[in-house]
Amino acid sequence: MNAMYEGKYPLGTALARPLIVAKTVEVARREGADAIAHGSTSKGNDQVRFDVTAKALAPDLEVLAPARVWGMGREQEIEYARRHGIPVPEAHKKYSIDENLWSRSIEGGPVDDQRLEPPEDAFKWTVQPEKAPDQPTYVEIEFEGGLPRAINGERMDMLSLVKALNQIGGAAGVGRIDHIESRLVGFKSREVYEAPAAVILFESHRDLEKLVLTPRELRFKHNVLDPYWADLIYQGLWVEPLRLAIEAAAGEMERWIDGWVKAKLYKGSVQIVARDSKYGTYSKELADYSKGWYPTDEEARGFIEMWSLHSLTALSKRSMDKK
Ligand code: ARG
Numbered sequence: 001m002n003a004m005y006e007g008k009y010p011l012g013t014a015l016a017r018p019l020i021v022a023k024t025v026e027v028a029r030r031e032g033a034d035a036i037a038h039g040s041t042s043k044g045n046d047q048v049r050f051d052v053t054a055k056a057l058a059p060d061l062e063v064l065a066p067a068r069v070w071g072m073g074r075e076q077e078i079e080y081a082r083r084h085g086i087p088v089p090e091a092h093k094k095y096s097i098d099e100n101l102w103s104r105s106i107e108g109g110p111v112d113d114q115r116l117e118p119p120e121d122a123f124k125w126t127v128q129p130e131k132a133p134d135q136p137t138y139v140e141i142e143f144e145g146g147l148p149r150a151i152n153g154e155r156m157d158m159l160s161l162v163k164a165l166n167q168i169g170g171a172a173g174v175g176r177i178d179h180i181e182s183r184l185v186g187f188k189s190r191e192v193y194e195a196p197a198a199v200i201l202f203e204s205h206r207d208l209e210k211l212v213l214t215p216r217e218l219r220f221k222h223n224v225l226d227p228y229w230a231d232l233i234y235q236g237l238w239v240e241p242l243r244l245a246i247e248a249a250a251g252e253m254e255r256w257i258d259g260w261v262k263a264k265l266y267k268g269s270v271q272i273v274a275r276d277s278k279y280g281t282y283s284k285e286l287a288d289y290s291k292g293w294y295p296t297d298e299e300a301r302g303f304i305e306m307w308s309l310h311s312l313t314a315l316s317k318r319s320m321d322k323k
Contacts, residue, residue, distance in 0.1 A: 001250060002206050002222065003230040008179045009191065010198035011233050012103025017049035018238035025058045035062035039077065042068045045184050048236035056239035074108065095122060101162055103195035114180060114190040125166060125194040129173030129268030136266040137172045138273075139165070141204045143261070146254030148201055162197045169196025172265035184235045200270055204261040207272040211280040212256050225250050 003011050024036050036054060040047035047065060054063045067077055074096060081088050091097055096108040106122045120128060142150040148161055156164070169175050175196030181189050210218060229246045232238070259277025263270055285292045295303070 001229045001247070002202055002209075002226040003233060004202060004226075005230045005234045006179070006182060007227075008177055009181060009193060009234075010103050010177075010195045010202065011230060012100055012193070012195060012198070013046070013098045013105045014049060014233050014236075015102060016098075016100050017046055017236070018053040021050055021053040022057060025054065025061065028058070028061055033061070035064050037064040037066060039067055040065055041073065041077075042071075043185065045234070045236065048184060049238070052236045053239055091121075091124075101159070101166075102198055103193050106192040106194075107189060111190055111192050118178065118192045122192055123176065123194055126170045126176050126196060126268075127173050129176070132171070132173035132267045136264050137168060138262060138264055139168055139200070140260055140262045141165075141201070142259070143205065143208055144258050146205065146251075146257035148205070162201075165197035165200050167196075169200050169265060169270075170194070172196075173268035174265050174270055175199045176268065200263055200265070203270045203272055204263055205257070207275055208257055208259050208261050208277060209253075211259065211275055211282055212277050213253055214281070217253050221250060221253055 003015075005011055005014070021036075027033075028036050036058075038047070038050045040050060042065075047068065051063050051065075054061060066072070070076075072080065078088055078093060094109045095106050095111060098105040104125055106118070110116070111118050111122060140152050141148050142153075148158065149155055151161060151164060151168075166175075175194050175198070177191075177193040177195060177199070179191045179193065181191045183189055206222065209221065213221065225246050229243065229250075232240050232243050232246075237243070256279040257277075258279060259275060261272055262274040264273045
């Protein structure tokens with residue numbers, strides 16, 4: 001789904017929440033519990049994602065959010081953990097960090113000042129781009145039905161593939177994201193992320209879609225389906241029925257996304273430098289300016305006349321009555 005919230009955030013945290021709830025409900029059922037709990041405060045997005053998914057999956061289970069009930073902030077939560085012998089990693093005292101396969105989210109502390117570049121100690125998965133190797137790293141990714149299946153000719157399961165891309169990308173300084181983010185709870189926040197695999201796959205997959213999809217499919221997917229899907233995920237609405245409808249429409253197009261993409265990673269940047277697909281609609285013969293197919297002058301003029309007719313008609317109407 002090329003999911004990048006507001007064009008930038010690959011949604012690692014947001015995507016994880018519904019899954020965490022599903023697993024929590026599983027455990028609650030096994031234990032015969034009548035409630036589940038989470039540690040979100042009343043200020044964040046995560047409380048919404050946890051609560052909404054829990055209500056959908058297990059309406060009979062009560063959801064307890066002690067930090068919310070007791071009105072605790074982060075400092076109080078850390079203090080509470082300390083008093084009860086729950087270890088809190090050092091980095092988590094300075095920043096609020098959430099980490100999983102898809103992304104590492106860093107917020108709070110020094111990152112809260114949007115006028116300052118994030119300090120280097122905020123990052124863990126990526127080398128500082130200026131310290132990345134002076135030679136580019138090439139990685140070739142193969143897709144089948146829209147899903148990445150192999151890198152550099154080696155087939156692997158998706159877990160290994162994402163881990164490998166996080167490694168390769170991180171070493172090249174790829175995947176640092178600095179984002180002013182519209183929170184779903186009514187205010188903006190400055191967020192920093194590390195997501196090398198997500199960024200590489202986003203660029204690669206979108207590139208292959210451009211080769212294969214018709215211009216109409218492409219616009220509908222990139223401008224409508226993808227951002228709409230990302231918004232649902234961000235806003236805690238994984239369970240919203242529309243998600244499945246969007247996925248069905250996208251899935252119809254993804255059937256044809258077979259092929260490979262070559263990405264060039266260099267000091268923090270990702271460039272797609274080559275690609276091919278058996279369903280690709282690019283034709284060198286059609287595109288070539290020096291030979292092959294050429295419309296006649298008359299054909300071209302006729303096409304242009306009809307093509308522009310709507311716009312030119314409207315323009316002439318409006319110029320009669322200048323408002
Ligand atoms: N802003 C991101 C989101 O809402 C990341 C949140 C990270 N969560 C955290 N507790 N640090 O998805």
